[in-house]
Structures are given as structure tokens and as C-alpha cells.
Amino acid sequence: MHHLFELVLAQKDLSRAGDLFSLGDAEIEGSLSEALEQIRIISSSADYQTNDNDQAVVEICITRITTAIRETESIEKHGKALVALWESCLEHNLKPSGRDEDTPHAKIASDIMSCILQNYNRPPVMALAVPVAVKFLQRGNKELCRNMSSYLSLAAIAEVNLLADHTDAIVKSVLQGNSMLLRVLPSLYEKQPQPINRYLRELVALMAQLDQAEQHHLLRLFQIVARRKELGVLKECIPFLMRHLGDPNYSDIILSIFTEISRYEPIALAAFLPMLKEVSESFPSLIGQTAKIFGAVGRIHEEQARVCLMHLVNQLANMEHSFHHVVLLEIKNLTDTFSGILGTQSRDIYRMSNSFTAIAKLLIRQLENDSTSGAGSKSLALHAVRMKVVNSDNGQDQENGDITAGISFTEIYISQENDKLPFSVDTEEIHLGNSLVSHQNIDYTKSENLPESAKEKAHEGSTETIKNPVEYQDKLYLHLKENLGKVKAYVMEMGKKIPIPDQCIIEDTVRSCVAKLFFSCPLKGHYCLYSKSSFTLISRQPPLWIHIMFLFQQSLFAEPLSIESNPVQVLKALWEKTQLKGTHSFENAMIQSTFPHQKDLDHVQMHLEEVRFFDLFGYSEEAGTWQCFMCNNPEKATVVNQDGQPLIEGKLKEKQVRWKFIKRWKTRYFTLAGNQLLFRKGKSKDDPDDCPIELSKVQSVKVVAKKRRDRSLPRAFEIFTDSKTYVFKAKDEKNAEEWLQCINVAVAQAKERESREATTYL
Numbered sequence: 001m002h003h004l005f006e007l008v009l010a011q012k013d014l015s016r017a018g019d020l021f022s023l024g025d026a027e028i029e030g031s032l033s034e035a036l037e038q039i040r041i042i043s044s045s046a047d048y049q050t051n052d053n054d055q056a057v058v059e060i061c062i063t064r065i066t067t068a069i070r071e072t073e074s075i076e077k078h079g080k081a082l083v084a085l086w087e088s089c090l091e092h093n094l095k096p097s098g099r100d101e102d103t104p105h106a107k108i109a110s111d112i113m114s115c116i117l118q119n120y121n122r123p124p125v126m127a128l129a130v131p132v133a134v135k136f137l138q139r140g141n142k143e144l145c146r147n148m149s150s151y152l153s154l155a156a157i158a159e160v161n162l163l164a165d166h167t168d169a170i171v172k173s174v175l176q177g178n179s180m181l182l183r184v185l186p187s188l189y190e191k192q193p194q195p196i197n198r199y200l201r202e203l204v205a206l207m208a209q210l211d212q213a214e215q216h217h218l219l220r221l222f223q224i225v226a227r228r229k230e231l232g233v234l235k236e237c238i239p240f241l242m243r244h245l246g247d248p249n250y251s252d253i254i255l256s257i258f259t260e261i262s263r264y265e266p267i268a269l270a271a272f273l274p275m276l277k278e279v280s281e282s283f284p285s286l287i288g289q290t291a292k293i294f295g296a297v298g299r300i301h302e303e304q305a306r307v308c309l310m311h312l313v314n315q316l317a318n319m320e321h322s323f324h325h326v327v328l329l330e331i332k333n334l335t336d337t338f339s340g341i342l343g344t345q346s347r348d349i350y351r352m353s354n355s356f357t358a359i360a361k362l363l364i365r366q367l368e369n370d371s372t373s374g375a376g377s378k379s380l381a382l383h384a385v386r387m388k389v390v391n392s393d394n395g396q397d398q399e400n401g402d403i404t405a406g407i408s409f410t411e412i413y414i415s416q417e418n419d420k421l422p423f424s425v426d427t428e429e430i431h432l433g434n435s436l437v438s439h440q441n442i443d444y445t446k447s448e449n450l451p452e453s454a455k456e457k458a459h460e461g462s463t464e465t466i467k468n469p470v471e472y473q474d475k476l477y478l479h480l481k482e483n484l485g486k487v488k489a490y491v492m493e494m495g496k497k498i499p500i501p502d503q504c505i506i507e508d509t510v511r512s513c514v515a516k517l518f519f520s521c522p523l524k525g526h527y528c529l530y531s532k533s534s535f536t537l538i539s540r541q542p543p544l545w546i547h548i549m550f551l552f553q554q555s556l557f558a559e560p561l562s563i564e565s566n567p568v569q570v571l572k573a574l575w576e577k578t579q580l581k582g583t584h585s586f587e588n589a590m591i592q593s594t595f596p597h598q599k600d601l602d603h604v605q606m607h608l609e610e611v612r613f614f615d616l617f618g619y620s621e622e623a624g625t626w627q628c629f630m631c632n633n634p635e636k637a638t639v640v641n642q643d644g645q646p647l648i649e650g651k652l653k654e655k656q657v658r659w660k661f662i663k664r665w666k667t668r669y670f671t672l673a674g675n676q677l678l679f680r681k682g683k684s685k686d687d688p689d690d691c692p693i694e695l696s697k698v699q700s701v702k703v704v705a706k707k708r709r710d711r712s713l714p715r716a717f718e719i720f721t722d723s724k725t726y727v728f729k730a731k732d733e734k735n736a737e738e739w740l741q742c743i744n745v746a747v748a749q750a751k752e753r754e755s756r757e758a759t760t761y762l
Contacts, residue, residue: 001031001034001035001038002023002027002028002030002031004016004019004020004023005020005028005031005034005035005038005061008020008057008061009035009038009039009042009057009061010038012042012053012054012057013057014053014056014057014060017056017057017060017061018060020060020061020064021064025067025068025071025072026072028064028068029068029072029074032065032068032069032074032078032081033077033078033080033081034081035061035065036065036078036081036082036084036085037081037084037085039058039061039062039085039108040084040085040088042054042057042058043058043085043088043089043092043104043105043108044088044091044092048104049092049093049103049104049105055104055107058104058108059107059108059111062108062111062112063111065078066111066112066114066115069082069115070115070118075115075116075119075122075125076122076124076125079124079125079128079129080128082112082115082116083112083116083125083128083129083132085108085112086108086109086112086113086116086129086132087132087135089105089106089108089109089112090132090135090136090139092104092105093105094106094109094136094139094144095139102143106143106144109136109144110143110144110147113144113147113148113151114147116129116133116151117147117150117151117154120151120154120155120157120158121154121158123158123159123162126155126158126159126162127162129151130152130155130162130163130166131166133148133151133152133155134148134152134166134169134170136148137149137169137170137173137178137181138169138173145173145178146180149173149178149180149181150180152170152181152184153180153181153183153184156183156184156187156188156635157187157635157636160184160187160188160190160191160635161191163184163187163188163191164188164191164192165192167188167191167192167195167196168195170184170185170188171185171195171196171199171203172199174203174206175199175202175203175206179206179209179210179211179214180214182210182214182217182218182221183214183217185203185217185218185221186217186220186221186223186224186634186635187635189221189224189225189228190224190635193225193228193230196221197225197230197233200225200233200234200237201236201237203218203221204218204236204237204240206218207240207244212249215249215250216250216253216526219250219253219254219257220253220526220634220635222234222237222241222257223253223256223257223260223634226257226260226261227260229264229265231261231264231265231268234261235268238258238261238268238269238272239272241254241257241258242272242275245275245276245279246279246282246283248283251279251283251286252286252289252524252525252526253525253526255286255289255290255293256289256525258276258289258293259289259292259293259296262292262293262296262297263296266293266296266297266299266300267297267300269293269296269297270297270300270304273294273297273307273308273311276290276293276294277290277311280311280315284318284320284321285321287315287318287321287323287326287327288321288323288326288327291312291315291323291326291327291330292326292330294308294311294312294330295308295312295329295330295331295333295334298312298330298334299333299334299337302338302340302341305334305337305338305341306341308334309331309334309335309341309363309367310367312327312330312331312334313331313360313363313364313367315327316328316331316356316357316359316360316363317356317357317360317361319357324356327356328356328359331363341367342363342366342367343366474562474563474564475563475587475591476560476561476562476563476568476587476590476591477560477561477562477563478560479590479591479594480554480560480561481560483594484554484560486594487551487554487555487594488554488555490551490595491551491552491554491555492555494548494551494601495552495555495619496619497601497605497619498548498601498604498605498608499519499608499613499617499619499626500548500549500552500626501517501518501519501537501545501549502518502519502520502534503517503518503534504516504517504518504545504546504549504574505518506542506574506577506578512540513542513577513578514538514539514540514542515538515539515541515542515545515546515578516536516537516538517536517537517538517539517545518534518535518536518537519534519535519536519537519613519617519626520533520534520535521617521626521627521628521631522623522625522626522627523623523627523628523631524631525630525631525634527630527631527634527749528628528630528631528752529616529628529629529630529631529745529748529749529752530616530628530748530752531752532752533748533751533752535613535616535617535748537607537608537611537613539604539607541600541603541604542574542578543575543578543579543589544596544600544604545604546571546574546575546578546586547589547590547593547596548596548604549571550567550568550571550590551595553567553568553571563587568586571586572586572587575589612701612702612740612741612744615629615740615741615744615745616628616629616744616745616748617629618632620632628748629741629745629748630745630749646671646672646673647672647673647742647745647746648672648738648739648742649669649670649671649672649673650669650670650735651667651668651669651670651731652667652668652670652679652728652729652730652739653665653666653667653668653728653729653730654666654668654679654726654727654728655716655726655727655728655729665729668680668690670728672739672742672743672746675694675695675696675746675750675753676692676693676694676695677692677693677695677719677743677746678692679692679693693719693721693726694721694750695743695746695747695749695750695751696747696750696751696753696754697721697722697723698719698720698721698743698747698750699720699721699722700719700720701717701718701719701720701740701743701744701747702717702718702720703716703717703718703736703740704716704717704718704727715729715730715731715732715733715735715736716728716729716736717729717730717736717739717740719743
């Protein structure tokens with residue numbers, strides 16, 4: 001042990017204790033474990049709690065030791081001695097003796113806690129610290145309990161396995177009022193469900209006592225319980241959750257719980273259909289989710305299907321929401337499952353029109369015919385639906401309004417084979433080309449912009465029939481027919497590596513045209529990064545993306561697409577905008593090369609990596625689709641979104657002067673939390689703040705370009721705001737990747753929050 005430490009601790013010399021700060025960190029680093037052991041002996045003496053001199057010496061020494069550990073990054077070397085001193089505090093009184101007056105041992109525990117908290121992401125230290133931290137939860141000191149809860153919450157992000165053995169103690173702490181620990185229960189449930197299942201009823205009872213953030217943590221737990229098909233323990237909670245369904249703060253997540261239950265045990269929700277119906281009628285934004293539940297419950301048996309169809313057809317005729325494609329899909333699933341409800345008319349009805357009100361009218365007519373011998377209540381229900389349809393036809397039907405520029409793949413019409421079978425229908429019920437896609441400067445609702453063949457179809461009389469594509473030798477149709485199985489298999493594999501955009505716009509630039517692609521998250525969870533906004537990608541390979549989108553479109557349908565089908569017509573229009581005159585037509589290009597070249601797909605993946613797309617999105621095997629980082633990692637989302645918890649923190653070097661040959665770097669301490677990247681004026685977390693970077697003003701975050709990547713910049717990245725460019729360097733490439741992903745997630749989160757607020761105030 002260093003002679004000054006030895007002198008101060010052996011003689012408990014308060015007058016020399018301050019001199020420890022004159023020594024360099026590296027000079028005393030080798031003595032820290034010995035010094036900690038000596039402090040443990042002093043603090044365990046019988047008179048320590050009344051000896052002010054000894055307490056002052058210990059406090060100064062602990063401050064010097066923890067500072068040296070932080071600066072020399074030697075926590076793993078001295079972790080055992082540090083945790084041993086920390087644990088020894090449990091043998092003494094920790095309850096405050098007066099108002100806001102910590103006991104001497106509570107002060108030691110608090111100081112050590114601060115040091116350990118900064119190193120929550122180091123597994124060797126966590127393995128030592130977590131068992132001790134759990135013991136502090138039961139010791140009656142609220143401040144210590146709060147600090148321990150923060151540490152355990154961070155530990156749950158970095159290494160949840162270390163908490164699994166302590167699940168029972170953590171749940172009991174929550175039930176005793178430590179609601180801060182609710183945030184770790186979803187992560188723990190994945191590892192140790194049984195202890196939490198035992199207390200689920202008691203946890204539900206806490207709901208009224210919790211604040212909004214804590215309630216969301218609890219609901220997130222229910223969501224995971226539902227996903228694991230633990231209906232036995234969750235069933236008693238359904239009535240309680242129903243009571244909160246009308247609250248906009250909880251409706252989204254509660255409906256996702258019910259949707260999950262409806263997939264494997266729809267009968268559990270059958271008794272609650274009236275409440276779900278009332279909620280969907282009061283809150284149109286929830287119709288999409290409630291429709292899925294009605295569809296699942298309706299498949300229990302035919303009588304239940306008829307009940308659910310009444311509600312679904314009603315919502316199909318309702319023009320106050322934008323979920324008609326979802327509602328129609330559920331109606332079709334029900335009528336396909338119980339074919340006797342609509343009889344042989346079923347397939348024709350869904351082919352007749354792109355107008356949802358027209359389809360609703362036809363469905364009502366068929367349901368009325370089917371129920372003429374039924375009870376009066378059915379007729380009354382159908383009459384109510386019919387009146388809604390009539391109201392829509394008299395001016396409330398917005399189905400054929402203005403179309404957003406660009407191709408939108410989120411509202412693909414359910415019809416799988418456009419105009420394949422002969423049918424008759426009133427001409428007033430025909431609406432072409434408004435439910436699929438559109439293109440900049442092209443309005444497909446106007447017949448003059450449609451191909452001649454499409455015009456003819458739109459104006460044919462009720463007795464005319466549509467030619468089968470095979471009859472006029474549609475080459476694209478025949479080619480797809482031969483390769484349909486290959487296309488579906490190809491898209492299934494490709495879709496796991498390359499995401500499909502929701503929308504595509506072709507724009508002209510000075511050099512050439514580019515594809516502007518928009519990606520959003522389909523799950524749209526509570527902390528979703530892209531529920532209101534989109535990730536935008538500018539690609540100089542529009543034909544490649546159109547090819548990818550074409551294959552994806554075909555994979556959605558059971559039959560081959562024809563050149564006259566609506567999706568192909570719009571993709572063809574986009575293709576022609578990207579081509580020079582005299583080059584390959586869309587049809588020939590798709591036939592000559594069924595699939596894109598692998599090197600082109602590799603280039604697409606490289607481009608997505610360069611723009612950091614994979615920081616923000618990942619393919620979910622469970623959901624079978626691409627979802628944003630927060631929806632794929634909800635256990636992380638609930639922690640980092642609450643109570644100002646940092647997403648990441650630590651030291652980075654900031655480039656001070658951007659000279660060509662002289663690079664000056666300054667080490668500073670950074671914290672990424674909330675809507676800001678905070679940084680200190682110095683290396684320490686305790687240094688004063690400097691001006692933060694507002695994440696909502698960040699335009700992009702990029703690694704230093706390869707051509708600039710010399711030996712001095714192997715781990716550098718840049719943050720571009722509207723007024724300044726920052727250059728930072730991490731300790732290694734792995735650390736740089738962590739910072740890049742966290743910053744990109746936080747920036748997306750900040751912009752999504754702005755989008756939601758803008759939507760709220762519009």
C-alpha cells in the first residue's frame with residue numbers, strides 16, 4: 001500500500017487525508033484494494049458510528065479511491081474489494097436517523113454505489129455487485145433502494161441473466177412499493193416466468209397506484225405473458241384490462257395484448273365483444289386492431305362469425321377511419337372459413353369494386369338474403385349498416401379522394417386476381433386504381449391516364465366479360481406462371497436481408513433520376529421509432545428497387561400477375577420514367593431477368609449499411625417482417641424512455657481543430673439521454689455541462705468516409721446538425737459501433753416524438 005494511504009488509514013490522520021489528492025491516479029492504483037480492505041476494518045469498529053474523525057477520513061479516502069478507479073478504468077481489478085466493503089454496510093444500520101440524514105454506513109454504500117453504477121455494463125463487476133444490490137432493496141433506506149433500482153434496471157439491459165436468480169426478491173420489492181423496478185420485470189419474465197406468474201394478480205392490483213410510465217411497464221409485462229400463451233394466469237386480468245381500454249394512454253398496448261390472445265384462444269374474448277365494439281366506435285383509430293380480434297373470435301363457429309360480420313361490415317361502410325383494407329381482409333377470412341354465409345357469390349363480391357362502400361352494400365344485400373328467415377334483430381342490425389352505406393354514398397365516402405404522390409404498398413387491395421373472372425356490376429360501383437399505388441404527376445383515378453385496355457374495362461357494360469390473360473398471350477403472366485413457386489421462395493429469403501419500402505417516388509436530378517424510398521415500422525408499438533414518420537433512403541438504382549418491389553408484389557398473390565393488373569401498371573409507369581427511350585420495356589426486363597443479380601443486391605445491402613439503416617431496423621423472425629429497433633427490443637425501449645435513463649454514456653475524444661495535418665483531440669465525458677447528447681467540459685462525469693447537442697436538429701450521423709480513414713481515424717464518426725459538424729473518436733471500433741447505433745436510435749426517437757406532437761396539434 002502506498003505509504004501516504006498507509007499513514008492516513010493506520011493513524012486515521014484527517015490532517016493528511018487531503019494530501020491523497022496530490023498523488024497521481026496511476027501512482028496509487030496498485031494500493032486501492034488494500035486501502036478498501038483497511039476502510040472495511042475501520043468502518044466495522046464498534047465506535048465508528050459515533051466517531052466523526054474516522055467517518056471523515058473514510059469519506060475522503062473513498063472519494064479518492066473511486067476517482068482513481070474511474071480514471072484508471074481499473075474497476076474489474078478492484079471490484080472484489082469494493083463490493084466487499086459495500087456488502088459490509090449491510091451489517092449495520094442504514095435507516096436515516098432524522099430527516100434526510102443518512103447513517104455513516106449508508107453514506108459509504110451510496111458513494112460505492114455511484115462508482116459501481118458507472119460500470120453497469122461490465123459483466124465481471126455485475127456478477128459481484130447484483131447479489132449485493134438486491135439485498136439493499138429490503139433494508140428500509142428509500143434513497144439507497146432507489147439507487148439500487150436504477151442499477152438493477154441498467155443491469156437488466158446489459159446482462160439480464162444475472163438478475164434471473166433474484167426475480168422473487170425483485171417482485172416482492174415491487175409489491176412493497178418499489179415501483180421503479182417494474183421496468184425490469186418484462187426482461188426477467190423471459191428468463192424466470194414462474195415467480196412473476198405467482199404474483200400477477202397482486203401486480204395488477206397496483207395499477208391504480210402507478211404513474212403512467214410505470215403502468216406502461218406493467219402492461220408491457222402483460223404483453224409478454226400473452227405472447228408466451230400463459231392464458232391461465234392472464235385470464236383473470238382480462239376484465240381489468242377491458243376497463244382501461246377506453247383510455248388513450250393504454251388502448252394501443254392493451255389491444256395488442258388482446259390481439260395476441262385472440263390468435264390462440266379467441267374464445268376468451270368472446271364475452272367482451274360488446275365492449276370492444278363500443279370502444280372501436282368511440283375511437284376510430286383502434287378499428288384496425290379491433291377488426292383483427294373480431295375476425296379471430298368469429299372463426300370459433302359459424303353463429304359467432306355472423307355476429308362478428310355484422311360489426312365488420314358496419315366498419316367497412318364507416319368512412320371515419322383508414323383501416324378498410326384490414327376490415328375487408330377479416331371479412332373475407334370469415335366468409336372463406338364459413339362459405340355457407342355468402343354462398344357462391346363470395347368470390348365475385350370481392351372482385352367487383354375497389355370502393356369499400358360498394359362492397360359493403362353488396363355484402364349487406366347478400367347477408368339480408370341469407371337472414372330472411374332469421375330473427376328480427378339481425379334485420380335491424382343490417383338495416384343500421386345499410387343506412388351507414390347510404391350516408392356514405394350521399395357524400396361522405398372519401399375513398400376516391402386525392403392520392404399521395406408515390407407508390408404506397410401499405411394499402412394493397414385484397415383482390416388477388418384483378419378482372420380475371422367474368423362478373424356483372426352497376427357501373428356506378430366501379431372505381432379504378434385508387435386503393436393500390438400512385439405516382440408523381442400521374443393520377444390513376446382519371447381514365448385518360450389509364451391504358452386503353454383499362455379504359456375499356458372501366459366502361460364495359462354489365463353483360464361484358466373480361467378476357468383471360470392467357471387468351472391474348474400475356475407474356476408476363478405466362479412467365480410468372482412458370483416461375484411462381486421460385487418467386488415466392490426467392491422473396492421469402494431476400495425479404496430477410498433487404499426490406500421492402502412502404503412508398504416509392506421517382507425524382508429527376510441533374511445527373512439522372514433517383515428513387516426516394518420510405519420505410520416505416522408495421523408494429524407501431526408504444527415506443528416505435530417510425531409509427532408517424534419514415535426512414536428515407538435516396539437510391540441511384542431505381543430500376544433495381546422497382547424490380548425488387550415487383551417480385552414482392554407477386555409474392556403477395558396466389559395467382560400470377562398480368563401486365564394489365566393495377567400493381568404492374570403503376571410499377572411499369574415508374575419504370576418508364578427511369579428509362580431512356582428505346583431501352584428495354586418493363587415487361588421484357590422482368591421476363592429476361594426474373595431475379596436481380598446477386599452483386600446488385602449486395603450493393604443494396606452495402607448502401608443500407610452505409611446509411612445506418614440496420615441500426616434502426618432489423619428483421620424479426622417471430623413477426624416475419626422488418627421492425628424498428630424499439631419494437632424489436634421493447635425491454636430496452638421501456639428502460640431508456642423513462643426517468644432520463646442514459647441510452648449510453650462514457651468517454652469520447654472530440655476533434656477540436658479540423659486542420660489537414662494537425663489533429664487535436666480532447667477527451668470529454670458524454671451522456672446520451674432523452675432528446676440530447678450531453679457532454680461535460682472535462683473527462684469526468686462530475687464536470688460541469690457544456691452546450692448539449694439537440695437530437696431533433698441532427699441531420700445525419702456517419703462514420704468517417706473510407707477515403708479519410710487513415711491510421712489516426714479508425715474509430716471516428718461525425719454528427720451533422722443544421723449549424724455545425726462534430727467529429728468524435730471512440731476507444732475502439734466496437735465502442736464506435738455502439739455509439740453510432742445508440743445515437744441513430746435516439747435521433748429517430750426524437751424526430752418521431754416531434755412527428756407525434758405535430759400530428760397531435762394539427
